[in-house]
Amino acid sequence: MKRLLPMLAIFSLFLAGCGREDLSVLRPQGPVAQGQYDLIKLSISIMLVVLVIVFAISAYVIIKFRRRPEHTEMPEQVEGNFKLEVIWTVIPLILVLVLAVPTVKEVFAFGEDHANDKNAIQVKVNAHQYWWEFEYPQFGITTAQDLIIPTNKKIAFELKTSDVIHSFWVPSLSGKLDTNPDGTLNRFSFSAPKEGVYRGKCAELCGPSHGFMEFKVKSVSPESFETWKAAMKAPMVAIEDKALAETFKNQCLTCHAVGDQGTAVGPNLTGVGSRESVASILLNSETNDEGNPVLENMKEWLHDPQLVKPGNKMPSPKDLGLTDAEIDGIAEYLANYKLEY
Amino acid sequence: MAHAHSVKRYKGLMDWLTTVDHKKIAILYLLSGGLFFAIGGFEAILIRLQLIKPMNDMLEAQTFNELITMHGTTMIFLGVMPIVFALMNAIIPLQIGARDVAFPFLNSLGFWTFLFGGILLNLSWVMGGAPDAGWTSYTPLSSTMYSPSHGVDFYTVGLQIAGLGTLIGGLNFLATIITMRAPGMSYMRMPMFTWASFVTSAMILFAFPAITVGLVLLTFDRVLGANFFNVDGGGNPVLWQHIFWIFGHPEVYILILPAFGIISEVIPTFARKRLFGYSSMVFATILIAFLGFMVWAHHMFTTGLGPVANALFSISTMLIAVPTGIKIFNWLFTMWGGQVKFNTANLFAVGFIPTFTMGGVTGVMLASAPADFQFHDTYFVVAHFHYVIVGGMVFGLLSGLHYWWPKMFGRVLNETLGKWTFWTFAIGFHMTFFVQHFLGLMGMQRRVFTYLPNQGFDTMNLVSTVGAFLMGVGIIFFTINIIKSFMQPKGCANDPWEDGRTLEWTIPSPPPEYNFKQIPLVRGLDAYWKEKAAGNTEMTPAEPIGPIHMPSPTIIPFVMSVGIFIAGLGLMFSGEEFSSSFMSFIFNNWIVCGLGLLITFGSMLMRSLFDDHGWHIEPEEFEEEGYKHG
Structure with missing residues (x-):
């Protein structure tokens, strides 16, 4: 029963929903997060098979082979079994292969560099203790905290930090990547097909307010994006006093x-x-x-x-x-x- | 002739400070490891209390970061590893039929350097702030610029000193297992715990120098203003990550392999069956150790190593699942057809199998680099490594402690209390960490001192905190059990479980100072079981009764470690401006550091100049044998 509880817990949690749409890894809102989610689903499925087998054999052994009062003779001392050992070496190998092939495929897909892609929107992310700076070199715009992007466009990021290492993570759009100092800058890209606001977080311990180093990715229609660009370039609104x-x-x-x-x-x-x-x-x-x-x-x-x-x-x-x-x-x-x- | 010179025998505290007896050093390791484990556990409870509800302000952010750093560092280096060393010290010489370890003096030195390193690290709490950059201490966060207190200095210096002890211990066990096995005990007749400890020691030998180098470099950066990890000075912070994890990943296997060894002893004993597939278990252990050195960069998938490195490290990591799977199935098939008795030791051992498997499968999931981009640095990872370290390692240790307690102390632990320990600890453990998988997937990153409400994190964090308290209750049951056991008189049977298979069960509990009156002759795997099956009640001796040569007790290792401790403090505060000019004078002119080194090197000189010939126990002085079972 104790071993069934985790399974029941899984199902009750799935029924209760898998977190916020704008935050959860389990509710991907873009192709990159979707690809990663598919891989997660595949690995969970394989691993559930393994767990079921191990739990089933455990349960059987625990119930069937308990020591009983009538056990006066010693059990047979078995050295091993060549066939069995081959089986539980080869089957895990096969399972690992099943997971390894799509993993390698995804690794290289995720590693594609769109730094020189004319159709992509370039964004330089500069992380600071404890805020995010977003620079759009193509448009000469710099903003902070809210990253505004147009829907369905590839956003090509270049990540760097100006102090300690942070990690740029928008769970519902993509996995994370560290922001390193100059010399080891990271590049990656994602896109958001749907309009909406997605929560982003810093995922690498960066000091006391690490937990508060959040940001938002706001995906807007291409028209709104144009309006926003223009508004950003307008001169500063003066203070009357x-x-x-x-x-x-x-x-x-x-x-x-x-x-x-x-x-x-x-x-x-x-x-x-x-x-x-x-x-x-x-x-x-x-x-x-x-x-x-x-x-x-x-x-x-x-x-x-x-x-x-x-x-x-x-x-x-x-x-x-x-x-x-x-x-x-x-x-x-x-x-x-x-x-x- | 044997009594050419007499040896001074100490009593009371002095006996413990000067002992070189592996059994007493084991108890010292257990005591100090237990103390640090309690400190680390208390830190864990504070962490969970802070996270019990969103936007909690019980702890300050800075304090929280110090707590998580010290919790991880303490548990791994000062809590769990010393308890492993306690069991290795207590059991390995007995399992291989030896009278002590190869280098008893070094054994004592290893313990004292570990203890003083641990004390130094924990002094940070009262000396200006604990380290706050996480147990991984990633640069530049751990540099003086972003961590200006002396906290990280306590971390680097304390761990170097404690690491010295670990390295010494590892070397000692390698030498012991290679050279001191009883006649007839070939490598492939060694008990599985000895095998696991042997492989673990080899891993320590290769892994600890890496962290030592890293810590020295970081100390240079912080204390002497070097630039190894400073980009502006031409350094590279990613270098630290590599050095740390080249040590850090093998360290995980250094922790888990001895637990594998313990499980491989406990299950056969209580199933009354020999370990299924012994030779494949041995090779799986070696393979895990080997692969363990090939996978460090899977902790760095999100560092940005590029797709080729990520793909290679993904695959090498997944491969570890194969030898680990072999072990899991071998344990299950050891029980298959056996007569399994479920006392506390075996409950922990059998409970280990599904629990550790759960930690193992999430490990394979993490190995898939693109998926890891989502898992990394979230509570999913926190859940994973606690399943492996607590559900694996700590379950293994608790199993081993219940199993070998009678051998170490001559008293059996209470079964009722033991079962309460198991059930509260096991249920509390799953409550604490199972939900954390989902917290991570729902977007909760790790090492956050609090979190906003309405993110779906609240209930699960509450459950997790309640579970942590339940685990605490389990440990309290265990402590009560220990205290109760010492209220009964010594004197349990040589083989209290009645189904002991290995040599430690052939001698009294606790064993006399010299362990074996006569070194036994080993005629096969599970040497004692083999004799019992042949109808013998004891081992065939491999030597006649005669005087036994023993190493002399000595205070030098203790003094040597005190010296290193003082030198460490002197180094850390060499640049400090004290309010007292005297203090500034002695620290800034390296007088304190020099004094410490003088003590250490002076002790070494003493040790080299004065020969220690040891002493002998004559046959007429042998203790009366404890009563035997059967």
């Missing part, structure tokens, strides 16, 4: 870029109000069915960044000398800085 604008320029734009202004050290903030989250971990209720309004999130973040994301590199605005009113003003500006696409 002159004093606040000055503070923003002196304190924020020294690290952040917004539109055509600022410096690209921290995350690019163009259109940050229309993103899925603030600081990747405070979900915005405007686009998610959970979380808080973007303005509230923005205030929470700016008032104490370390509380939201321990160990992050952004100086606390309070330490920079900003007053509560200034922080709220900037939060309001950023929360309302939305892109239409």
Whole structure:
């Protein structure tokens, strides 16, 4: 019975669903994740066969060959059995071959390089403790945290890090790949046939806020993508209050870029109000069915960044000398800085 | 003539500090391994408590990272491996009919360096923060730039010192098994546990130098400002990953092979049948060890090694399933046709088979590189390696401890408590780790200190935490059982299981200092069983009764290890600015480090200059034989 429990558990879990559509490996939303899922299914099936055999023999042996009071004679001492041993050497070999062939095929398919593919959209992913920078060299656009892609296009990634090793993972679209420092950059590609927002995560321990280093992949129609590109290139929306604008320029734009202004050290903030989250971990209720309004999130973040994301590199605005009113003003500006696409 | 010089015999604490007796060193290993195992277990409970619900703020992120790092490092290097060494020390000389290991002095040195390395590593908790870069300590996260506390220094220096002990132990067992087998015990008559330990020791010999080199390089990077893993200085962080896993993967087999050996002893004893396919078991063990060195890059599929490397390492990894499968079926067919008795030792051994198989099949799934892109660094992997290490290794150890406890301590563990241990631990184990497969597949990456709600992770994490507590209860039952066993008098039979097959069951429990009054003559595999089947009650001796030469107890290994410990601390803090100028002076001018090295090398000099001839036990001093079964 104990051995049946895991099987029952499997089935009950399958019935309960296999996780979120935008997050689960078991609900692939793109061809790359689908290919990997097929391989997972194949390997699970082979391995279930193995498990069933081993469990069945175990159960039989455990029940049948218990020691009983009438056992006074010693059992026959069997040295081995050549035939049996050949069988349980050859059958696993065959099973391994069945798995090895599609594995090798997939390995090479996944290894295809689309770096020079004119039809693919090139994206340079630059990972930082604890945020993601996405650069589109073909369009001269840089953004952060939300990766916007058009549906049905090959997205060719080049992954690098500017500090420690991270790992770029969008479970429902593709498996992960590490972001290494210069010299060992990685390339791969995926595509998303359906419109939607997919959750991405950092999968390599990278410091205290490793668990909060999330990002989103937003797949939009090709038309929307064009609109978004244009919106990203528009100049920065000005802050009406002159004093606040000055503070923003002196304190924020020294690290952040917004539109055509600022410096690209921290995350690019163009259109940050229309993103899925603030600081990747405070979900915005405007686009998610959970979380808080973007303005509230923005205030929470700016008032104490370390509380939201321990160990992050952004100086606390309070330490920079900003007053509560200034922080709220900037939060309001950023929360309302939305892109239409 | 035999008493040419007398030897000082110590009592109490001094006896334990100076002992070179393999049986006492085994107990020392067991005690310290058990202590570290408890620390690692406590860390695990804290980790699971933090993950019991989403967005839990019980622990800080930094503390959580220190806990996961120390949990992994402690369990592998300081918890499980020493308990393996405890069993190897306690049993191997007895199984091969020897009076001690080949190098008793080295044996003691190996233990003390391990213990001081372990203590050094754990001192980090009270000396400015534990290591926080994961047990794998990937660079650049483990560099001084991203891990500025001394935590990782404790890791590199502590593990180098402890690793020294492991390497010494491995060498010692190789030499012991090669040179000290009783007359008639050819390689192919060695008990399976001895075989497994032999192969394990060979693996230690090749694997531990790799990690030592890696740790030395990382120490140089951190303490002396070298650039082995620093890209800006021309180094390469991927190099660390290779070095680590060239050690790290064989290490997994160093852990599991002795468990295979234990299972191969326990099952035949309680099934009353010889091990099915002994020679194929031996070759499967060797093959696993060999392949174990060929698969390290499967931990690095997502590092970006390119399709050719990924394909090759996928296939080599899958191949390990073949010898492992051979073992599984051989154990099952050992029971087939036998008369299987289910006491605690055998419950753990039989429970090992399906549990370990579950860990094995997920291992094959992970071997498929494209699928691993999804599995890697998620809870699926966490589930997999806990199935192998806990469901395999720890089940094996608990089986072995229940099985050999009477031999080590002369007392049998209580069966009722033992069964409670098994059922709570086994059920708790499956509760904790089975659900984690699904957590991983549903998108939960590993080593996260908390997680957002509404991702479908909440229930399973709760189940997992409850399971962890149940495992803790199992270990508490085991501890109570141990305490209770020491409340009874010593003096169980030589062969308390009545079906013992190997030489350790022919001598008293616990054995006298010299183990065998007369070295036995071995006439086949399962030497004792063979004699019993021929109607004999004891082994035929291979030598006449005579004085027995024994090694002298010595404090030198202890002092030598203290020296290394001090030198390690001196090295780590050589660049530290202390508030006290005296402290800064002695550390920054390498005085502390030098002092430690002086102690160590001075001890070595002492050992070399003064000959130790050992001493003899005369036949009239032999202990009264304990009463025998049958």
